[in-house]
Every structure is written in structure tokens, then in C-alpha cells.
Amino acid sequence: MDFKLNIPFHRPLIEKDDIAAVVETLESGWMTTGPAVKALEQEFAGYVGAKHGVAVNSCTAAMHLALAGLDIGAGHEVITSPYTFVATAEAIQYTGAKPVFADIREEDFNIDPCQISEILAKDRSNVRALLPVHIAGHPCDMRSLVKIARENDLSIVEDAAHCLEGWIYSPNHENSKTSGQAKIGTIGDATCFSFYATKNMTSGEGGMVATDSDDLAEKIRTLALHGMSRDAWKRYTAEGSWNYEIVTQGYKYNMPDILAALARVQLKKVPDMYARRRKYATLLREHLDDLDALIVPQECLNSVHAWHLFIVRLCLDKLTITRNQFIERLREHGIQTSVHFIPLHLQPYYRNKFNYRRGDFPVAEKVFDSVVSLPLYPAMTEEQITYLYDVVRETIEKHTVREKCFVPEEIA
């Protein structure tokens, strides 16, 4: 490449209408949880096809309260995978429950249902829930997970921080709203979404629980605001009063209207932003798929990928450079990348607390050693995508080990 384009790892798509919505809220005189949050909750629930949406200030808070609302706490265990952002295990620990890790599948980096079954076969007495993470936006094998949950009387809380716009196709799924297909947000007891700055839609910070349960939605709503029996904004409107009751120990997890106003505009743009992600992911796959030393992400026949992250795997035995050198080469060309994820059992805190060591989750470790996340977001231009696959291609080709050809003597 004789020219250089700078491609940050992420840049949110914030346009004039996003900014106008925030300014309008600031001018309205109501900044904290109020009418914009109410509207966002209804619009978001409608969008994913769930009965309720409960807005909070992060996906971490959403997972915490979903678990707490399902009465998960001290003495309980929740099964998740070590191949995720720390928020997943953290949310479990907030409740007092213990995160129990199950290894992932190599093909999609998602929790392996067989590994869950193995854990349950050993001792299921304290396990109360599964917390699958749809890594990169590739939906987990929800059919198997729902079956396991049913057979073992477990709840399912999904970490869908990456999976707004994910779908699964499952002919016999009882939860399917439309024949044979189910959108992420309609499957587990609760599905948690993130509006963090890098996610498929953003309000800077923010999160949402989608659920069909009236009871769970009400519990989460109460927990999210100090355990108060009524929403603060209702207290201050004409139909409200100064009176409230504290019915449980709650948290300060509510979303302010300033952010909800931004999220509402973003939500309207999700179809267009997703179409752009999808188009770019297709272009990257088409132009990188034939490389021997690189594995590009695939979309399963029975699911729709939300394309939050584009994680490629390097075949290190076919390359003369390491993963970190590959990252460095791209950086020299102006391309910022990232690595998702450092398995949690290798992090000092989790390693020490639960006595984990390298070797405990071999698939997660093997995947981690070889992955790189390439930039993929709607604010990228097609020129940047072209530059990206050209540089990746050139870098991989330049450093691929050449097989030594055997040339028979009579030809030589």
C-alpha cells in the first residue's frame, strides 16, 4: 500500500438529529428518568418483539437486575463462558452468586452446550441460571440452551450486548413469535442490551432489559431506582404525589432522559446502521475468505449475525508473524484493531479467586491467542473498507509460510 488511511477501531455515528434530541431534552427542563425513558422502553420492546423493556444505565446493571429479579443470589451458581467482557461475570457476582465457566465452541466463540451439560452432570444443585453471551453478534445455540434450561429448571438471562438485530431460526421453538424464527430479545427469561459507545446503537452509556414477564419487569423497575414503589417522575407530575415506599434494597441504575432521547433517535436508525454493518461484513468476508492463513467469521445457516464485531482468526502455524506483530503491521498502516476477549479465567482477580489456571478452558485460550477484531462500523466509508481488506490481504500474503515444493529431478 503506497498510501495510508487512518481507521480508528470505532467511531459512533452521531448526526444532527441525535444532537438535536439531546438539546431538546436539556431545554425541556426534565433531565433525569421521565417521558423519554418511558417512550424508549416501549419503542425498544416493540422493536425486538418483547412485551417489556426496562431501561437502565448499562448492560452490566441490566444483567445484575435481571438475575436479582429472578431471585438469584448468595449460594447460587450461574453458568456463563470465560470468553466475554468482565461485565458478564461481574453482574453474577453482584448478586452474591458464583459464576461458573463453561468452555466455548471453536466455530463461533459462543458457550458450548455440551460443556454446560457436563457441568450439570457433575453437580446441578446450586445452579439457577444460564447466562449465554452472543459473542460478536453471532447468536448462541439457543435451541440447545433452552432445552437444557427446561430440563434442569434453570432461568436464561442473555448477554446481548453485541446482538441487537440477531435472529435464530428454529422450526420447533415454542417461544417463536413468528413461525420458525425468533429475534434475540424474545427467547430467554430476560435479554440484556448495551448502549455503550461502541455498540450497535448508543446513548454513550445505557442498557435495556427485554422480557415478556410482567412480574420480572416490575421487579427490575423497582430495583433500578432505590427499591421505590413508584417512578420518581410520576411523583412529580400532576397525577403523582410526594409519597413513595421503599419496598426492597434497590440500586441507582436508572437511565436519564438526556440519554434516552439520544437512544430513541439511534433506535430509529438501527435498520440502516445494521444494513451498513452487514454490507461491510460481506465485503470483508468476500475479499478475505480465500486466504489460507486467515479464518473469517461465518454466519450459521440457522441464525442471523448482528455483526457487532468482525473477529478474524490467524492460523499461526501458517504465518511467520505473531498475532501481536500482525496488529502492529496494521497499526503502521493506520488501522486500529482490538482483541476480544482475554478469557476471564486468565485475569488475576478471577484466576486467584476461583483457582483457575491456563489449560482450564482450552478452546477459549486457543481462540484468544489467535484472534484480532478488525474495525467494522457504520461510520466507516466504503473506501476505508476497501483499504482495510487490501492491507489485511497484503499483510497475510506477505507473511504466509510458503510450502516447500517438491520438484521431481527430471523436471528440474
Ligand SMILES: *Cc1c(COP(=O)(O)O)cnc(C)c1O
Ligand atoms: C459492552 C459489553 C457489556 C457491558 O455493557 P455496558 O453497557 O458497558 O455495561 C457486557 N457484555 C459484553 C459482552 C460487552 O461487550
